[in-house]
Amino acid sequence: xxxxxxxxxxxxxxxxxxxxxxxxxxxxxxxxxxxxxxxxxxxxxxxxxxxxxxxxxxxxxxxxxxxxxxxxxxxxxxxxxxxxxxxxxxxxxxxxxxxxxxxxxxxxxxxxxxxxxxxxxxxxxxxxxxxxxxxxxxxxxxxxxxxxxxxxxxxxxxxxxxxxxxxxxxxxxxxxxxxxxxxxxxxxxxxxxxxxxxxxxxxxxxxxxxxxxxxxxxxxxxxxxxxxxxxxxxxxxxxxxxxxxxxxxxxxxxxxxxxxxxxxxxxxxxxxxxxxxxxxxxxxxxxxxxxxxxxxxxxxxxxxxxxxxxxxxxxxxxxxxxxxxxxxxxxxxxxxxxxxxxxxxxxxxxxxxxxxxxxxxxxxxxxxxxxxxxxxxxxxxxxxxxxxxxxxxxx
Amino acid sequence: xxxxxxxxxxxxxxxxxxxxxxxxxxxxxxxxxxxxxxxxxxxxxxxxxxxxxxxxxxxxxxxxxxxxxxxxxxxxxxxxxxxxxxxxxxxxxxxxxxxxxxxxxxxxxxxxxxxxxxxxxxxxxxxxxxxxxxxxxxxxxxxxxxxxxxxxxxxxxxxxxxxxxxxxxxxxxxxxxxxxxxxxxxxxx
Numbered sequence: 128x129x130x131x132x133x134x135x136x137x138x139x140x141x142x143x144x145x146x147x148x149x150x151x152x153x154x155x156x157x158x159x160x161x162x163x164x165x166x167x168x169x170x171x172x173x174x175x176x177x178x179x180x181x182x183x184x185x186x187x188x189x190x191x192x193x194x195x196x197x198x199x200x201x202x203x204x205x206x207x208x209x210x211x212x213x214x215x216x217x218x219x220x221x222x223x224x225x226x227x228x229x230x231x232x233x234x235x236x237x238x239x240x241x242x243x244x245x246x247x248x249x250x251x252x253x254x255x256x257x258x259x260x261x262x263x264x265x266x267x268x269x270x271x272x273x274x275x276x277x278x279x280x281x282x283x284x285x286x287x288x289x290x291x292x293x294x295x296x297x298x299x300x301x302x303x304x305x306x307x308x309x310x311x312x313x314x315x316x317x318x319x320x321x322x323x324x325x326x327x328x329x330x331x332x333x334x335x336x337x338x339x340x341x342x343x344x345x346x347x348x349x350x351x352x353x354x355x356x357x358x359x360x361x362x363x364x365x366x367x368x369x370x371x372x373x374x375x376x377x378x379x380x381x382x383x384x385x386x387x388x389x390x391x392x393x394x395x396x397x398x399x400x401x402x403x404x405x406x407x408x409x410x411x412x413x414x415x416x417x418x419x420x421x422x423x424x425x426x427x428x429x430x431x432x433x434x435x436x437x438x439x440x441x442x443x444x445x446x447x448x449x450x451x452x453x454x455x456x457x458x459x460x461x462x463x464x465x466x467x468x469x470x471x472x473x474x475x476x477x478x479x480x481x482x483x484x485x486x487x488x489x490x491x492x493x494x495x496x497x498x499x500x501x502x503x504x505x506x507x508x509x510x511x512x513x514x515x516x517x518x519x520x521x522x
Numbered sequence: 523x524x525x526x527x528x529x530x531x532x533x534x535x536x537x538x539x540x541x542x543x544x545x546x547x548x549x550x551x552x553x554x555x556x557x558x559x560x561x562x563x564x565x566x567x568x569x570x571x572x573x574x575x576x577x578x579x580x581x582x583x584x585x586x587x588x589x590x591x592x593x594x595x596x597x598x599x600x601x602x603x604x605x606x607x608x609x610x611x612x613x614x615x616x617x618x619x620x621x622x623x624x625x626x627x628x629x630x631x632x633x634x635x636x637x638x639x640x641x642x643x644x645x646x647x648x649x650x651x652x653x654x655x656x657x658x659x660x661x662x663x664x665x666x667x668x669x670x671x672x673x674x675x676x677x678x679x680x681x682x683x684x685x686x687x688x689x690x691x692x693x694x695x696x697x698x699x700x701x702x703x704x705x706x707x708x709x710x711x
Contacts, residue, residue: 380574380666382535382630382651427532429574431670434532475617478653479576479628481662503661508709511668515703 130167137163153180183219185256187249193256195220196239196271199341201357202325210234213287213341213357214242214256215273220287220341225258232264239271240264252346253285275340281315281373283351289340290353293368294320294331302398306330311337311353316373317487317496319352328356336366350489376485377437377493378501379430381477388425389470390455392418405466422452424473428484428493436492437484447498448476535574535630537667538564540601541701543573547643548690549635562633562645565693566674567684573647574630575603576655576663579623592618594652596629599664599705604646605629614649621654628655628663661709668702675699 137159144155157178180191198220200212209227212234213220223245225231234240243263245256258264275289283290295317296310306324310317311331322328331337342358344351387402394401394409395417401409409415424439445451455469462468481501486494548563561569577598585593591608592615607614614631621627631647638644675695678684687693 380535380628380663382572382574383532429535431537431574431666432534434534474651475653478651479574479630479655480659481666501662502658504665507665507669508661508706511665511672512703512706515672515699515706 130169132163132167153178153184181218182214182216182221185221185247185254187247187254189247191245191247191256192241192243193245194239194241194267194271196273197234197236198273198275199357199359200234200236212236213343214240215275215287215341216271217273220273220275220289222253222255222287222343223258224255225262226260229258229260229262231258231262234264239267239269241267251285253343277338279315280311280313280318283318283344283353285344285346285351287341288344288353289338290342291336291338291363291368293336293366293370294333295370297333299400300398301400305398311339312370312373313368314371316371319350320355321352322355325356329360331355331360332362336363336368337361338363350487374485374487374496375493376483377428377430377435378481378483379428379435380479380481381426382429382434382479383427384470384474384478385425385427388423389473390452390459390466391421391423393421395419420452420456422450422455422469424448424477426477428482437486437495438489438492439495439498443495443498444473447482447500448473533559533571535572536564536568536570537575537663537670538570538573539667539671539701539705540575540577540596540598540603542566542600542671542698543603543633543645543647544601545691545693546570546633546645547635548687562635563683563687563690564674565687565691566671566695566698567678567681567687568674569683570633572630572650573633574628574663575667576626576628576660577603578660579621579625579627579652582618582621582623591615594618594649596627598667599708600701603629604644605631605649605652606646607649607652611649614652617652618649621652626655626657626660628653628659664705664709668706671698671702675702 140159141155144150144158145152178191180193182193182195185191195214195216198213198215203211207227208224210225210233212223214223244261245258248255248257277291278288280290280292292311292313294309294311298309300308304324306322306328307330308321311320338361339355340359343354345354392403392407394403394412394415396412399409399412401411403409403415403418407414407416407418422441422444424444426437428435428437441452458468459466483499483501484493484495486496542565545565546562549560551558551560559571561571564570575598577596579594579596581595583593585591589609591606594605596603596605607618609615629647629649630651631649633645633647635643635645675698678695679688
């Protein structure tokens with residue numbers, strides 16, 4: 128049944144609610160629609176599941192209706208899923224999953240849809256919407272405009288986000304399904320990225336600035352990382368971006384250098400990288416004589432009130448101890464103490480000294496990216512003396 | 523998360539001047555367990571299971587016959603720390619064996635209160651690590667110890683540990699303030 132309504136009147140009612148009574152727009156729309164429906168004696172569509180909602184405001188546990196544009200499709204991770212991807216409107220973007228047994232028509236990338244009655248869910252803190260048998264999907268004529276806003280790395284939260292970042296570091300892949308992994312960053316900080324092997328995906332070029340639209344941000348053990356499968360990555364020609372380290376800075380004295388520090392051997396099996404025992408034994412791949420050497424320090428940085436675990440990888444160790452990996456390998460081959468020689472050398476160089484360590488928090492350990500030795504601070508000395516001298520001379 | 527709170531947390535190394543540590547006589551165990559940590563209560567009012575200090579190693583002596591150990595003296599601007607390194611701290615013992623006094627050293631270790639047969643109570647530190655450092659590091663440590671001691675003095679009477687210290691020692695905080703001041707004035711660049 129169709130009814131004629133006066134758009135001007137509806138608008139006036141909306142304005143009154145929004146401007147005079149401070150009602151938010153979705154709630155105002157809902158009130159006006161309901162009142163009109165009542166007035167004309169028509170049933171509104173079931174309220175709970177068909178509230179049209181902005182994607183950026185969805186909260187896990189809700190049922191909702193969204194209108195958005197499909198901005199990315201990814202390969203479903205399981206046979207029980209027929210399609211997965213990302214749907215966006217002006218307010219944000221969210222991952223969607225369509226269950227195979229719901230027999231829903233597949234969505235096409237770049238087109239806009241009204242999707243009624245979806246469930247908002249979350250997995251590891253990342254909100255997602257799920258299409259089920261009761262979901263109705265209608266392609267809509269109007270193009271939903273969506274201009275992705277870049278989020279600063281330091282402000283990222285789990286979910287879907289767009290960023291402008293530079294690829295600054297490539298790591299050795301630890302898993303055969305990984306195409307590329309490493310670090311991207313902007314002025315506000317850095318984070319790990321992963322690209323899984325998949326048809327049509329490409330690697331990032333080191334030292335290149337990218338505009339990345341609709342990447343998924345995940346959280347694992349309190350640490351964020353970004354997955355680029357399904358995202359659109361556009362390199363910027365001559366793009367300039369200075370990458371800040373971000374993260375946390377801790378200062379204190381090194382009071383312990385843990386076992387497993389110094390020169391270590393890593394398992395050469397692709398994607399393994401585990402540390403081998405002194406007898407070249409990998410807990411998974413058994414004896415590996417074709418290992419590769421690495422340098423690292425597991426230490427405790429103590430500020431007098433708390434002892435913090437810190438981990439320094441090769442580059443940081445080389446810089447702070449003034450010892451390169453090559454020199455360390457050469458030393459070990461000539462020294463009667465073998466690998467222990469490097470451990471003692473690092474211990475004697477670092478123990479009991481003060482440092483400022485800056486890096487990313489790995490839960491209970493700081494992954495150090497920058498380590499600066501701290502010396503005597505004359506200003507602090509003067510400030511302490513003044514603070515005490517005044518009091519003592521006065522008393 | 524419960525797993526978070528159950529996780530072993532390493533005791534921080536307190537910065538304490540020799541003159542204060544010498545006055546600490548009260549020690550206690552936190553909990554009934556055999557493995558519960560033991561603490562020395564500092565007169566300025568903080569429990570301490572581990573210390574870090576940097577000073578001049580002035581004297582080193584090899585002692586014992588069957589169980590060899592090193593007895594070391596380390597001086598800071600306020601007094602002397604007595605340090606032991608025995609075969610139970612193999613690493614520290616090896617480190618000490620290679621150092622010839624006088625030298626600036628950084629010592630990480632655990633303080634212990636002993637009672638001599640004649641009733642005298644004294645504190646010594648069982649070294650975990652002894653490394654040679656330079657004078658600048660020593661000066662840095664003096665600033666650190668000064669600041670942390672002042673922090674304890676300022677919180678005196680306001681924490682359970684310092685209330686306990688008040689009962690046990692009834693120390694005069696003004697004396698410790700003066701100690702900090704004098705330690706600072708002795709830094710020469």
